[in-house]
Amino acid sequence: MLNEEIESKESGFSRRRVVKGVAWSVPVIVTAVASPAAAASPGQVDPLLDPNTAIKFVLSTKPGSPGQARNGLGPKGFYIHNSGGAPTGAISGRITVTSSDSSAPRVGVQILSEGVLDQIGASDTGFTIAGGVGAGVNKFFSLTFNHTEPPRNWVGPKSFELAISFTSPVGLDKRFLGGALELR
């Protein structure tokens, strides 16, 4: 776009005349899915946590109210890359969100796409993805985190540690994803 700016200035037009009026949308970092040739892991079923970007934490008591959500940083989800020749079958594991500061606000897991959480909204919950991942598929599973109501005079941000461990299927068990969350 800045090329447009340079070309426009040289021809006597202003940048504003060229691009003003473009609707603003939330800037995001899109993670490109690695091709098999670029994949570094030798395993047949590999998990990968999406890098941190801007996310919303829904309010635990009103998860359906966008106006109650808070901004923050964290992964939008994780990938399961099945480079083997057969479907994975059901995937199960545990997600925990911890902080050295146990006071409110606390953060938990509200939604795992295509998965079932043992305890919706909890900061420590098992999960099951019954459908698994098909052969040769790199599939993304999105996570939505919640926050409990902060104290009246709370000033963020507050940092949390995210851990996702897997217990099945074989090949994915004992794998671990570690990340960070920041609630603002």
Added chain:
Amino acid sequence: MAEARTGGQRVALLHLDESQPVVLEGPAAVIWELIDGHRSDQEIYGRLEETFEDELGQMQVQAELFLASLEARRLIEPANAA
């Protein structure tokens, strides 16, 4: 860090310590272009306000979060730390 552009509105970045590239499009690509080591945050927000229509008034907050996420992923760093 490696950088590739397509059509001026899409930027692909690969941190050389990582194996997975990321892609910036639209406003994200514009912000990337505005980060030149000289402009301040406020100057970047000012240029965005000149460029985009922001009906919801969330532009600066969202741009701040985006810059923070770029920094968290070590794709940018404060100019005085370079």
